[in-house]
Amino acid sequence: MKPYSVAILFSLVLFAACAGPSSEKKAEDGETTDELSAAVSTISNYATSIDVKASSGNKTMASHNFNSGDVTSGVIGVFSDKNTPIRLYIYPEGPQPDTSTETWFYLDTVTVAVQLMREIITSPSGVTENSFYFDGDTLLQAETRKAGDLASLDSAEIVPYESPFGREDFRFSAQEVNDLAQRASVALTISRRDLSPGANEARKQGASHWATGNEPGWSLAIIPFKKILYTGNYGEQKIEFPPAQAEKGDNEATLFSTASADGHKLEITFENKVCTDDAGKKSPSTVTLKLDGKTLRGCGQSLF
Numbered sequence: 343m344k345p346y347s348v349a350i351l352f353s354l355v356l357f358a359a360c361a362g363p364s365s366e367k368k369a370e371d372g373e374t375t376d377e378l379s380a381a382v383s384t385i386s387n388y389a390t391s392i393d394v395k396a397s398s399g400n401k402t403m404a405s406h407n408f409n410s411g412d413v414t415s416g417v418i419g420v421f422s423d424k425n426t427p428i429r430l431y432i433y434p435e436g437p438q439p440d441t442s443t444e445t446w447f448y449l450d451t452v453t454v455a456v457q458l459m460r461e462i463i464t465s466p467s468g469v470t471e472n473s474f475y476f477d478g479d480t481l482l483q484a485e486t487r488k489a490g491d492l493a494s495l496d497s498a499e500i501v502p503y504e505s506p507f508g509r510e511d512f513r514f515s516a517q518e519v520n521d522l523a524q525r526a527s528v529a530l531t532i533s534r535r536d537l538s539p540g541a542n543e544a545r546k547q548g549a550s551h552w553a554t555g556n557e558p559g560w561s562l563a564i565i566p567f568k569k570i571l572y573t574g575n576y577g578e579q580k581i582e583f584p585p586a587q588a589e590k591g592d593n594e595a596t597l598f599s600t601a602s603a604d605g606h607k608l609e610i611t612f613e614n615k616v617c618t619d620d621a622g623k624k625s626p627s628t629v630t631l632k633l634d635g636k637t638l639r640g641c642g643q644s645l646f
Contacts, residue, residue: 382475382483385457389448392429396420399567400428401548404646405529406435406536413438418646419530421548422451427527441465447523456523459513462492471495472503472513479516537645544571545645550588551596551612553629555640556620562610562631562642570600572608572633581606596644608633617641 396402401421408415413434420429430447441463448458461472468490475482484503489495505511512518533542541552544563551564559576570583583600591597591611598610609632617628618641625641632638 378482381477385448385475385482389458389460392420392448396429401425402550402566402646403530403545403548405526405532405534408432408526408529413442417526417529419527424451426451426454427523427530430523430526430530432526447519447526449523454527456516456519459519459523464492469495471498474503474513474519476516476519481514481516484513541643541645549645551598551642551644553610553612553627553631553640553642554619555629555631555638557638557640560631560638560640562629562640564598564610570598570608570610572631574633581608583608586610606634612642612644 400423403419403421405417405419408417414436415432416435418431418433419427422428426449428449428451430449432445432447434442434444444462444464446458446460447456448460449455450457455478456476458476459474461470463470463472468488469492470486470488472484472486474484485500486503487495487498487500489498503513505513512522531546533539534545537545537552538554540554540561544552544565547563547565548568549563549565551562553562554560558574560572560574562573563571565571565585567585569585572581572583573579574581581603583603583606586598586600589597589599594614596612598608600608600610611630612627613630614626615628617625619625623641625643627642627644629640629642630637631640
């Protein structure tokens with residue numbers, strides 16, 4: 343056999359040896375890509391279902407003065423029927439630099455581990471959305487898209503996320519992402535120093551508004567989609583009213599008008615006027631109740 347024939351034969355054998363495993367690897371890569379896409383799609387659909395729950399009556403709690411990086415933030419949490427957090431929203435409070443970040447965490451209902459972290463970063467140059475998909479302690483995918491404004495994001499191209507911080511970016515670490523979500527969850531569940539014991543108790547039930555007065559002593563807790571609780575005469579009278587949607591009144595007032603409960607009728611007005619109670623404590627809202635035609639006045643506030 344001529345030398346060049348040997349060389350050609352050897353090349354064909356080598357090509358065949360390489361082609362087999364390479365083809366198998368491509369098939370494996372294709373399967374892996376399909377599995378990854380399916381996992382990311384499942385997480386995305388799960389996040390959408392949580393958003394629906396958030397707007398349909400699941401318990402919501404809010405906290406303020408949460409330290410997140412170099413800024414002070416607010417936290418809003420949506421909870422499952424088992425009272426575990428399923429969505430957390432961290433947003434900037436107070437004076438902000440030119441660039442601000444809002445962050446959402448979507449948590450597994452069983453393990454309470456983060457499945458999706460989504461950021462909206464607003465700057466003078468436009469809006470950026472970053473999304474990070476997790477499976478346990480593994481980052482499945484990181485992606486980003488940019489647009490001139492928020493309304494244009496939906497049509498923006500999604501591309502792989504490239505961090506300006508390299509692999510040290512905490513967003514690539516499931517552990518660090520979960521640690522941040524855990525700190526936000528704890529901030530929600532501890533009692534707020536700016537609220538009375540009664541207001542903190544109402545907040546833990548998911549109340550959005552709280553009010554008290556002294557004619558004689560009464561309190562009011564408005565729990566969205568659930569009920570409105572009125573306690574009068576220093577606790578001797580308790581009436582549970584059906585839920586009522588907030589309505590906008592004159593001068594940015596918030597109104598609630600309930601249906602009847604055991605023959606009782608209640609109308610509620612939260613005015614944006616500072617109120618001072620008998621102990622000298624100030625509240626951001628002046629509250630007026632009309633209970634069965636009788637007018638009661640007191641102080642209150644939004645718990646969100």
